[in-house]
Every structure is written in C-alpha cells, then in structure tokens.
Amino acid sequence: MKELPRQRTETLFTDRKGAYTRQQALVEAHRCLFCEDAPCTRACPTHIDIAGFIRKIATGNLRGSAGTIFESNILGRSCARTCPVEVLCVGDCVYNELGVPPIQIGKLQRHATDAAIEAEWSYFEAGAPTGRSVGLVGGGPASLACAHELRRLGHAATIYERHERLGGLNTHGVAPYKLKADIAVEEVDWVLSIGEIDVRTGVEVGKDLGWEELESAHDAVFLGVGLGADHRLSTPGEDLEGIVGAVDWIERMKTGQVDVSEVRSAAVIGGGNTAIDGVRELLGLGIERVTLIYRGDDSGRSGYDHEWDRAKREGASALWRAVPVEYEGTGRVERIRCARLDGDKRPTGEEITVDADFVLLAVGQAKLGDAIAAALSGVESEGGRLVVDESGALGRPGWFAGGDASNGAKEVVNAVAEGKRAARAIHEHLGGA
Amino acid sequence: MPDLTANCAGIESPNPFWLASAPPTNSGEQIMRAFDHGWGGAVWKTLGTPIQNVSSRFGAIHHQGSRGVGFNNIELITDRPLDVNFREIEEVKKHYPEHAVIVSLMVETKEEWKEIIARSIDAGADGLELNFGCPHGMCERGMGSAVGQEPAVNERITSWVKEYSTVPVLVKLTPNVADIVPHGLAAQKGGADGVSLINTIKSIIGVDIDRMVIEPRVGGLSTNGGYCGAAVRPIALHMVAGLARDPAFQLPISGIGGVTNWRDAVEFILLGSSSVQVCTEVMLRGYRIVEDMIEGLESYLREKKVDSVAALVGAAVPTFSEWGDLDLNHETVAKIDPETCIGCYKCMVACHDGAHQCIFPARDDSRVPIVDEAECVGCNLCEIVCPVEGCITMVEVDNGFTPASWNDHVGDGKTLRPKKGAH
Structure with missing residues (x-):
C-alpha cells in the first residue's frame, strides 16, 4: 500500500473521544x-462479549481483553472509534434504565485494542491451506473482515481495491475527530499480518479486470465494493467553483490536504450523517458560519441526534425545509438561492438566499449494485443495492457480498459483521465444515 | 436531643466514638486535632519500651476500584520517648478535660507494668487499655498476642495491672484465637473493668506478583501483619456478639474492627459495645469523618425514638441464636419488581451458577426474569447481586406450617415443611 503523506489536513483535528489513561x-x-x-x-452487530472484555481490563488482562474483542470483530480498533455507540452498545447499557451514566464501551474497547496493536500482540494464525482461493472486491472493512476470516479457515484471499490504500471509509471517509487515516492504515496492516492476503491496489474490477476474469481466477468472490461517487443534483450553478461532493472532499482532507482558509461561510446540503460530519469538519477547520440545508424537518433528518447535538454545540446552524434551486456567483459560488418547502417537502413558493462561498454536497452516493447486476447474470439488485440472502450469498453461485454495497450504507461494524458472515458462508460453499 | 454520651467501663466521653490505639493517636498534637473534629475519646498509641519501625509498614486490598477495603500493618508500638508521650498526655488532658484519653500499654515485667501505670495515671489517663493483641513483632518478644492467646497469662497480667491502677482497665483482645469467650472470661477473672476487641488479625495482605515478594515489602522480605479495615467487620461483630451474649461474661465492651461510619458503629453498639473505636477509616480519610458519625448516630436515635446511646447497647444481642433454634418452617421467596428491574440478568446467572436454578429469562422482551417460587429456597443471592436497590425483595410466604427448629424437630418431633430445591 502507498504510504500516507505526513501532511494531512485531518491531523488538525483532535480525537472527540480521547484515549483513556490506564487509571481512567x-x-x-x-x-x-x-x-x-x-x-x-x-446490540453489537458483531456480538462482542463486552462484559467479558471489560472484566479483563478491570483485572489487568489487557491482552486477553483485546483478544475477546478481535475474536468477534477483527476491526475492533476502528469500530471502537467509529461506532455510533450511543445508538448501539452504550445505548443499551442497563445503566441507562437506572439513570446512571452508561459504561463508555467504545472508549474501553479503544483502550484494549490500541494496547494490543501498539504492542503487536498476535492472536490469529492462518488455517491449513485448503487450496481454494477467494477474490474480494473492495478493500474496506467488509472485505478485510471477510479475508481475515477466510485466512483463518485456510483459504487464499486476494483483495482488489481501486484506491491506492485499503481500509475503505476508515481510511478515506470517517470523520477525522473519530478516526484518522494513519490509524486505519495501521489497523489494515495488522489485519493483513495473518499473512498471505494478496493485495492488488489501483485495480477497479469491471474496468481494469473483467468480472468473468475475476470469477475464473477464484473459487468464490466477495463483493465489498461500498458506494460510488457523490450524487449531484444538477442544480443550476452546481459547477461553480467551491461546490464539491462531500465524500470526495473528506477523502482529500483525510489522505491529503484541502484549503479552506479563504472560506468565510459554508453550507452543507443534506441531512444524513455525512452531511453532519461535513458540518463538524468545516467548523473544526475554523470556518465560522456553517449552515446545514435540508429539505425536511429537524425531526426528519437521518443523521444521528447525538451527532447533530454536538454539531450545534460547536456552532452549526441549520436551514430546515429548504432546497437549493440555484447556486449564484461569478466563477466561485457566493450564495445559494433556496426554495422553502412545506412539511411534505413541496415548494411553498417562498425563497430564501443563504451566503456561502463553499458548499459540500452530501446528498448520497451512487449505488453500484445495478451495474454489477447488469454485468453478471444471477446477481440481483434492488434500489441499487446488491440483494443477498441471510448468509450474504448473491444469486450467482459462489458469489457473496456485504457492507454498504448490499446493506445500503450502514456502519463499519455492520460491514465487519457481514464480511465475517460471508466468509463462513463461502467456507461452507467451498466444502468446509 | 438524644444523649450521645458514652460510659464504657467507667470511662466517660462526649460520644461513643474513640480513636483506636494506632498511628492516628501517635501524638498529642494529632489527638487534640481529632478532638477538635469531634472524636469523643482516644486510645493513645501503645506505650512501652520505644521500638524502631521498618519501612514500609502498611499494605492494603483494593477491590474493584475501592481502595483499602482491607488493610494491614507491620508497625509496632510507639517509637517516641516515653517522657515525650507522657508530657503530651498531660497537655491533652489539660486542654480537653471532658474527652476520654485512654493509654494503651504493653510491657513485660510486673515492675515495668507498675511503673508505666503510675506514670500514665500521673499524666492524667482516664483509663488504661492493655495491648494483649498485637499479632506481629511484639508477640515474637513475648508480648501482644502472645499474652492474649494464653488465658492464664492474660488473667495474671490483668491482675497485676488492677493491683496498681486507680483508673478503669480495658483488656484488648486478640481475634487470633479459636473462641473468644475464654479470653474475655480470663480478663474478667483478672479483674478487668472491660474489654476492647478486636485487635488485628494475623495476615499476609498480598504478594507483589511482579517481584514475587510478599507485601508490604521491606527490601526483599516481608512478614505477617495485622489485618483490619472494613473487610474484617464481620469477624469483629461475631466476636463482640459472642462475648455479649455469654451469660458468664459481664464486662462492658469497647467494639473495634472495620468501623467506617455511623452505621457500622450502630451495629457494634447493637451487639453490645458501649464505645466504638476506629482506626483504618481515619487513616484512609482523616479525622473529619467523625462529624458525619455523630450526626448519623443522632439522627438514627431520633428516628428509632431511643433517647440515649446507652439504651441502644446490646439491643440486637438476643437475636444471636444457635442454628439449631432457627425456624426451619420460615419461608421466603424472591420477588422481582418489574418496574425497577433494569434487565441485567445478574440474578439469573447467580441463581443458576451459585444457587438453586430457579430464576429464568423473561418469556417476552421485557428482560424481567421470572422466579420459579415453587423452587426458590429464599437464599438471598439474587437480592445480593441485584444492582438496583429494592428491586428484589425476599417476601415471606405463609405456608401453613407452625414454627419448628431443628432442635424442636429432633427433640419434640415437630413437623418440618417439605424441602425446596433439594431435588
């Protein structure tokens, strides 16, 4: 994998949930x-034995604690940072019922997994070679979890990744105050240390390598391709300078540098978690006025409440029930003319103009399922998602999928769970017990 | 306002809270500060031929985040010159005439006892406490618990002391014996005015597992120490109650052992202590804890409509029965309050792994466990592990059987209810 540059904009951010000291x-x-x-x-999609790993921290058995985590979730280190624990494990802690602050499971998981990876403790060995080989498309959490499990079961694994680096959104997309690319890359190396996972970066399957070619090279295929490029809305003026796709911009910030020093006020279009991340990232980079523009109500946004609450505390403002109808400016965007919408997201006839010299479009990403389904008989898609059965199998024998490509865009932890689940199904498909 | 004054074996104090003979009573300056905080009395750090101490001296048990729930020490008696100690005793008594100053003593020969008693009384001691309990160091020299473990020696030395003392004499008993009663009776026979117990329990507090050396470390070695702190309270309560309920034992008791607050102190009083001594909790948190002890005791007395500490002494002693006299037909079962249950299932695993397998998962998604009352033996384990106060209660069941103890059953053939959970 290509080394990360040391100078990255993301390094300006400090961890939102910092590391615990041993005593904490x-x-x-x-x-x-x-x-x-x-x-x-x-509540954990990977069903980590949380009480078990926490007890091991309490007794000073940090090595065992991390082992418990990795046994269920090989990407436990990044999940400790990226998981929306507020709506998963921590949200279900019984202390909530008692009105007592719930256990900070993510921070404890980070404590154990950081220690393990920093100390380079090893837990897993590859299984006895089966002579079977699996091709994995996409190098994100789903494929990494799948490949690791396949290696434990003795199968050969090859990961094809169109980027220069593995890690998927962990490396390219997660907000830097949660997880930075260097930690993601370090985790990837640690996962790969099980040995003999063949990594082919800079390879886009379907373009650089044909689907049939892939199929004939392997005994089974796992698709962990994630999502595609940022959607654009073809709003007039959208091609003005200063209007960029959120995922694309975040990727540049995390793995390189972006310059927002001239930006005075920014807007983020959308109501999902990427939009809220974008708002918080722009605020974090020192832009004073950052406005979220969403066509629905506050109650209708899909971004997490706990994230939006933090964004507001950091100074975010929002324009609800509004949609850009024209980006105005000469050369560079200066303002956004928006139509006001009613409760059913229909135009009211009113308009409002918002000053913005920088705009992030966070209105979703392309779903890759339809194109893949069109190229491969048996593979089906629905609303752009690959359709899998409960084991992760696609409709074409020997083909499996997991992660955002089939679940439509969930969390890293879901991708890990689905990758691992698919590995077990692939093992069975290949005749393993 | 309830009367908090205490009188233990003729030693009077404004409240029943005394500092035990230990590091917190090492000097006059400390004791005066303690009295300013509200302590009713202090037992001076044991006087004898001054010794030299080791470093380090203390070890502790930290359990699941709580520091010092158990504590031990290998410190000996005073290391300060006797002249200095006596001068300070005099000074304390001059400034605090209403507070009790009891001088703890430990010497060997009858002559030494005679001399040190005279000097203590001259200095103004309100009472003497004979240290027959120290389980480390001094016992190797034939004193401390070496005396306390031999009733005949205990009785003899107590009688020497009584021969010379004009103030009340407490004998401090060691818990490092199989049965405390003969030792209390020996002190009584020797003429003691009261007993104080327990002294510390012979212990090894722990092992440094990195260095593989016993703690507390003195270079590469350690030794057995005296165990105390909150964790020893049940042992102390048992010994105090054991003496208090013995018909032959008639002396007042000063209760010691793991008292950390007013509640603990009330327990000792209810089991027969007319004063209560505290050391470890003060070592861990300072003299200031006494303010709450006084307030808490006062509120408790008001709430219970008891007008004095004296009226409370021994109130729970009659409840200390023999197992054979317990009612085998008394039946309780666990009841879980679904409103307050938080669904942790701790009761369930405790019942399954550590009790009688009668608590089961909810059949719906409520996570309120189900108690099979027909199988529940009423052991209390679920109530003990439940993190929610008052969620699990042990409810009495009217099973139609009249009370019958094992002794009733064996002696009078009384009918016992069918056993539960014995399949």
Whole structure:
C-alpha cells in the first residue's frame, strides 16, 4: 500500500473521544455490572462479549481483553472509534434504565485494542491451506473482515481495491475527530499480518479486470465494493467553483490536504450523517458560519441526534425545509438561492438566499449494485443495492457480498459483521465444515 | 436531643466514638486535632519500651476500584520517648478535660507494668487499655498476642495491672484465637473493668506478583501483619456478639474492627459495645469523618425514638441464636419488581451458577426474569447481586406450617415443611 503523506489536513483535528489513561479505564471498567446475556452485546452487530472484555481490563488482562474483542470483530480498533455507540452498545447499557451514566464501551474497547496493536500482540494464525482461493472486491472493512476470516479457515484471499490504500471509509471517509487515516492504515496492516492476503491496489474490477476474469481466477468472490461517487443534483450553478461532493472532499482532507482558509461561510446540503460530519469538519477547520440545508424537518433528518447535538454545540446552524434551486456567483459560488418547502417537502413558493462561498454536497452516493447486476447474470439488485440472502450469498453461485454495497450504507461494524458472515458462508460453499 | 454520651467501663466521653490505639493517636498534637473534629475519646498509641519501625509498614486490598477495603500493618508500638508521650498526655488532658484519653500499654515485667501505670495515671489517663493483641513483632518478644492467646497469662497480667491502677482497665483482645469467650472470661477473672476487641488479625495482605515478594515489602522480605479495615467487620461483630451474649461474661465492651461510619458503629453498639473505636477509616480519610458519625448516630436515635446511646447497647444481642433454634418452617421467596428491574440478568446467572436454578429469562422482551417460587429456597443471592436497590425483595410466604427448629424437630418431633430445591 502507498504510504500516507505526513501532511494531512485531518491531523488538525483532535480525537472527540480521547484515549483513556490506564487509571481512567480501570475506573470505568470497574463500574461495569457484568450483565448476563448482556444487552450491549446483543446490540453489537458483531456480538462482542463486552462484559467479558471489560472484566479483563478491570483485572489487568489487557491482552486477553483485546483478544475477546478481535475474536468477534477483527476491526475492533476502528469500530471502537467509529461506532455510533450511543445508538448501539452504550445505548443499551442497563445503566441507562437506572439513570446512571452508561459504561463508555467504545472508549474501553479503544483502550484494549490500541494496547494490543501498539504492542503487536498476535492472536490469529492462518488455517491449513485448503487450496481454494477467494477474490474480494473492495478493500474496506467488509472485505478485510471477510479475508481475515477466510485466512483463518485456510483459504487464499486476494483483495482488489481501486484506491491506492485499503481500509475503505476508515481510511478515506470517517470523520477525522473519530478516526484518522494513519490509524486505519495501521489497523489494515495488522489485519493483513495473518499473512498471505494478496493485495492488488489501483485495480477497479469491471474496468481494469473483467468480472468473468475475476470469477475464473477464484473459487468464490466477495463483493465489498461500498458506494460510488457523490450524487449531484444538477442544480443550476452546481459547477461553480467551491461546490464539491462531500465524500470526495473528506477523502482529500483525510489522505491529503484541502484549503479552506479563504472560506468565510459554508453550507452543507443534506441531512444524513455525512452531511453532519461535513458540518463538524468545516467548523473544526475554523470556518465560522456553517449552515446545514435540508429539505425536511429537524425531526426528519437521518443523521444521528447525538451527532447533530454536538454539531450545534460547536456552532452549526441549520436551514430546515429548504432546497437549493440555484447556486449564484461569478466563477466561485457566493450564495445559494433556496426554495422553502412545506412539511411534505413541496415548494411553498417562498425563497430564501443563504451566503456561502463553499458548499459540500452530501446528498448520497451512487449505488453500484445495478451495474454489477447488469454485468453478471444471477446477481440481483434492488434500489441499487446488491440483494443477498441471510448468509450474504448473491444469486450467482459462489458469489457473496456485504457492507454498504448490499446493506445500503450502514456502519463499519455492520460491514465487519457481514464480511465475517460471508466468509463462513463461502467456507461452507467451498466444502468446509 | 438524644444523649450521645458514652460510659464504657467507667470511662466517660462526649460520644461513643474513640480513636483506636494506632498511628492516628501517635501524638498529642494529632489527638487534640481529632478532638477538635469531634472524636469523643482516644486510645493513645501503645506505650512501652520505644521500638524502631521498618519501612514500609502498611499494605492494603483494593477491590474493584475501592481502595483499602482491607488493610494491614507491620508497625509496632510507639517509637517516641516515653517522657515525650507522657508530657503530651498531660497537655491533652489539660486542654480537653471532658474527652476520654485512654493509654494503651504493653510491657513485660510486673515492675515495668507498675511503673508505666503510675506514670500514665500521673499524666492524667482516664483509663488504661492493655495491648494483649498485637499479632506481629511484639508477640515474637513475648508480648501482644502472645499474652492474649494464653488465658492464664492474660488473667495474671490483668491482675497485676488492677493491683496498681486507680483508673478503669480495658483488656484488648486478640481475634487470633479459636473462641473468644475464654479470653474475655480470663480478663474478667483478672479483674478487668472491660474489654476492647478486636485487635488485628494475623495476615499476609498480598504478594507483589511482579517481584514475587510478599507485601508490604521491606527490601526483599516481608512478614505477617495485622489485618483490619472494613473487610474484617464481620469477624469483629461475631466476636463482640459472642462475648455479649455469654451469660458468664459481664464486662462492658469497647467494639473495634472495620468501623467506617455511623452505621457500622450502630451495629457494634447493637451487639453490645458501649464505645466504638476506629482506626483504618481515619487513616484512609482523616479525622473529619467523625462529624458525619455523630450526626448519623443522632439522627438514627431520633428516628428509632431511643433517647440515649446507652439504651441502644446490646439491643440486637438476643437475636444471636444457635442454628439449631432457627425456624426451619420460615419461608421466603424472591420477588422481582418489574418496574425497577433494569434487565441485567445478574440474578439469573447467580441463581443458576451459585444457587438453586430457579430464576429464568423473561418469556417476552421485557428482560424481567421470572422466579420459579415453587423452587426458590429464599437464599438471598439474587437480592445480593441485584444492582438496583429494592428491586428484589425476599417476601415471606405463609405456608401453613407452625414454627419448628431443628432442635424442636429432633427433640419434640415437630413437623418440618417439605424441602425446596433439594431435588
């Protein structure tokens, strides 16, 4: 993999949830009730034995603690940082029922997994070679989790990734106050250390390598291709300078440099988590006025409440029930003319103009399922998502999928769970017990 | 306002809270500060031939984030010159005539006892406490617990002391014996005015598993120490109550052992202590804890409509029965309050792994466990592990059987209810 440049805009951010000191971790770990059939574990898509790993932190068995995490979730280190724990494990901590602050599971998981990767403890060995080989398309969390599990089961694995680096959104898309690209890349290396995962970067399957070619090179295929490019809305003036796709811009910020020093006021179009991330990132880079523009109400946005609450505390403002109808400016965007919408997102006839010399479009990304389904008989897509059964199998024998490409865009932890699930199904498909 | 004054074996103090003979009572300056905070009395750090101490001296148990729930020490008696100690005793008594100053003593020969008693009384001691309990260091020299473990020696030395003392004498007992009663009776026979217990328990507090050396470390070695702190309270309560309920034992008791607050102190008082001594909690948190102890005791007495500490002494002693006299037909079962249950299932795993397998998962998604009352033996384990106060209660069941103890059953053939959970 290509080395990350040291000068990256993302390094300006500090961790939103910082690392625990050993003592802080112990205090928090000792608070855990060690529930039976714990609701936190049930809430975790990878079903980490949370009470178990926390108890091991409490007793000073950090190596065992991280082992418990990795046994369920090989990307436990990035999940500790990226998971929306507020709506998963922490949200289901029984302490919430008691009106007591819930256990900070993400921070404890970070404590254990950071220690393990920094100390280079190893937990897993590749299984005895089966002579079977699996091709994995996309190098994000789903494929990494799938490839690692396949190696444990003794299968050969080749990852094809169109970027120069693996890690998917962990490397290219997660807000830098949660996870930085260098940590993501370090984790990728750690996952690959199980050995003999063949990595082909700069290869876009379907373009640089044909689908049939891929199929004939391997005994099974896993599609963890994620999502495609940022959507654009073809609004007049959208090609003015200063209007960029959010995912594209975040990727440049994380793996290189972006310059917003001249920006005075910015707008982010959209109501999802990428939009809110964009708002917080722009505020974090020192832009004083950042406005979220969303066509629905505050209650209708799909971005998490806990994220938007933080954005507001950091100074974000919002324009609800509004949609850009024209970006105005000479050469560079200067203002956005928006139509006001009613509760059913229909124009009211009113207009409002918002000053903005920088605009992030966070109105979704291309879904890749339709094109893949068109190219491969048996593979089906629905609304752009690849259709998989409960094991992760596609309609074409030997083909499997997981992550955003099939779940439509969930969390890193879902991708990991689906990648691992698919690995088990692939193993079965290849005749393993 | 309830009367908080205490009188233990003729030693009077404004409240029943005394500092035990230990580092917090090492000097006059400390004791005067303690009295300013509100302590009713202090037992001076044991006087004898001044010794030399080691470093380090203390070890502790930290359990799941709580520091010092158990504590031990290998410190010996005073290391300060006797002249200095006596001068300071005099000064304390001059400034605090209403507070109790009890001087703890430990010497060997009858002559030494005679001399040190005279000097203590001259200095103004309100009482003497004979240290027959120290389980480390001094016992190797034939004193401390070496005396306390031999009833005959205990009785003899107590009688020497009584021969010379004009002030009340408490004998401090060691818990490092199989049965405390003969030792209390020996002190009584020797003429003691009261007993104080427990002294510390012989212990090894722990091992440094990195260095593989016992703690507390003195270079590469350690030794057994005296165990104290909150964790020893149940042992102390048992010994105090054991003496208090013995018909032959008639002396007042000063209760010691793991008292951390007014609630603990009330327990000792209810089991027969007319004063309560505290050391470890003060070492961990300072003299200032006494303010809450006084307020808490006062509120408790008001709430219970008891007008004095004296009226509370021993109130729970009659409840200390033999197992054979417990009612085997008394039946309780666990009840879980679905409103306050938080669904942690701790009761369920405790019941399954550590009790009688009668708590089961909810059949719906409520996560409120289900108790099979027909199988529940009423052991309390679920209530103990439940993190929600008052969520699990042990409810009495009217099973139609009249009370019957094992002794009733064996002696009078009374009928016992069918056993539960014994399949």
